[in-house]
Amino acid sequence: MVPNEQRSRGSWARKLGLLAVIVLAVAAVWWWLGGTSKPRTAAGPPTVPVVVEQVSRRDIPHLxxxxxxxxxxHSVVVRTQVDGLLTELAFKEGQRVNRGDLLARIDDRAIVAEVEQARAEKARNEAQLHAARIDLERYGNLVRDEAISRQAVDQQKAQVAQLEATLRANEATLAAAQVRLSYTRITSPVTGRVGLRRVDPGNVVRTSDAQGLVTVTxxxxxxxxxxxxxxxxxxxxxxxxxxxxxxxxxxxxxxxxxxxxxxxxxxxxxxxxxxxxxxxxxxxxxxxxxxxxxxxxxxxxxxxxSQGATVVSARAVQRGLQGSFVFRVDESKATVVPVTVAYADDELAVVTSGVAPGDTVVSDGHSRLKAGSAVKISPPAGGAAKGASR
Known part of the structure; x- marks a missing residue:
């Protein structure tokens, strides 16, 4: 019986040793995995980083x-009104000129001769008219004395009328020649700046030239x-x-x-x-x-x-199915606030209801926000958060 008891005691010793090894192994694993640290508390909802700004009050122009x-x-293409040889350009390209300043001259000798011829013709006819009027006056005295016939007086009246008409034609011819002579002196029609010249002195210019001499703008x-x-x-x-x-x-x-x-x-x-x-x-x-x-x-x-307007940046205003709204930050939480926008441009929005000056609204970071989200205020990329400004 002794040997059996010894074998039984040895079996129990081995079992106790194996159990001790298992207990030590479990303890080692528990220690390795941090079993000795304090138990973790349950995690809350994550905070959303946002950039905020202060609602302000100021005057906003509507732009x-x-x-x-x-x-x-006024932009004028200066052209010649008579054909002739261009003798002078009296400007520099790009020069500023006043209305009436000389720009160019055209050879005027032929037209001057026309003017002188018209004046001579007019003077000749004036002399003839003067003589005819004297004769008519003399004929009037003679017809009263019945020294000449009434027919001679009527013929003299007709001659005077004819010479008067001829004189008026002479005056018109002279005026036309003087106008043509004035066209040889080309002046600026407006005050402005001349462009590039399109013709040089020495060229014959014509009224049919489409490009003209120069442009004054x-x-x-x-x-x-x-x-x-x-x-x-x-x-x-x-x-x-x-x-x-x-x-x-x-x-x-x-x-x-x-x-x-x-x-x-x-x-x-x-x-x-x-x-x-x-x-x-x-x-x-x-x-x-x-x-x-x-x-x-x-x-x-x-x-x-808009004078004394409530102002936020345009990026702070969001648009949904129910209209425009902003995220107002109250006690580190985002609240959806409907707003009425009276005017907006690329930078600013004028709000007539929903928020008041001094309120804090989200200007960046809207994509992860919803009503009641916890927020963490971050500075903007350019520095500390500021109110909407131009």
Whole structure:
């Protein structure tokens, strides 16, 4: 019996040893996996990083932008009105000239001779008319004395009338010759800047030449023609009734640098049916020549102003099925607030209801937001968060 008891005790010892090994292994795994650390608390909903801004109150001008083309108010192709040899060009290309300044001369010797001939013919006929009138007066005295017949008096009256008509024709011929002579001296019809000359002295110029001698273009003042959507027509008509209330600013094509400031002068008499826009014209003082004919510019028209308006940035306003809304931040949570937008452009929106100055609204990070979302305020890329500003 002793050997059996020894074998039984050995079996129990092995079982106890195996159990101890298992317990040690479990303890080691539990320690390795952090079983000794404190239990984790349940995680809440994730916060959404957003950029915010403060709702502000200030005056906001209502601005409408478009693309326009600079046009001269007067551009004239100077042509000769008589055929002849061009003897002189009295300007330099690109020179600024005034109305009436001499631009060119044409050989006038033949026309001067025509003028002198017309004057001589007129003088001859004036002398004949003077003599005929004296004879008519003498005939009148003789007919009263019955020294000559009534027929002779009537013939003399007819001769006087004929000479008077001839004299009027002489005066017309002389006037026409003097006009032709004036055409040999070509002057500027407008105040402006001359372009490239198209003919040189020594060439024979003709009235049939299509290209002319040179172009004179008025630079100051100057106009810009641009188009706006037809929906703006009622506001534009109201502005045109008070021209002083329709200021227009011309920028460079990129819309950055201010080139000139002027005013709206006219609205075209019809809307372009292909584009649904209406052409407009604005006039600008241009003493410095910052605007040039043919130049493309960005035009900004002030169509009104909201004074003391509640303002947010345009990117803060979102649009849904129920209309416009913003996310207002209250105690680190986003609240959906419907708003009414009275005016908006690419940068700002004027809000008439929904938010008040001083409220905090989300300006960036809307894609992951919903009503009640917890938010984490992040600074904008340019620095600390600020209110909407131009």
């Amino acid at each position: 409408i932008r478009g693309i326009g083309t600079v046009q001269s108010l 008025q630079i100051d003042p100057i106009a810009v023609v641009f188009s706006l959507p037809q929906e703006e027509l009622p506001r534009l008509q109201a502005l045109l009734r008070e021209p002083a209330a329709a200021p227009v600013t011309a920028f460079d094509r990129a819309g950055g640098a201010v080139l000139a400031e002027g005013r709206l002068t006219m609205i075209d008499n019809q809307i372009d049916p292909t584009t649904g826009t209406i052409p407009l014209k604005a006039e600008f003082p241009n003493a410095e020549g910052t605007l040039w004919p043919g130049q493309f510019v960005t035009v900004e028209l002030k169509a009104g102003e």
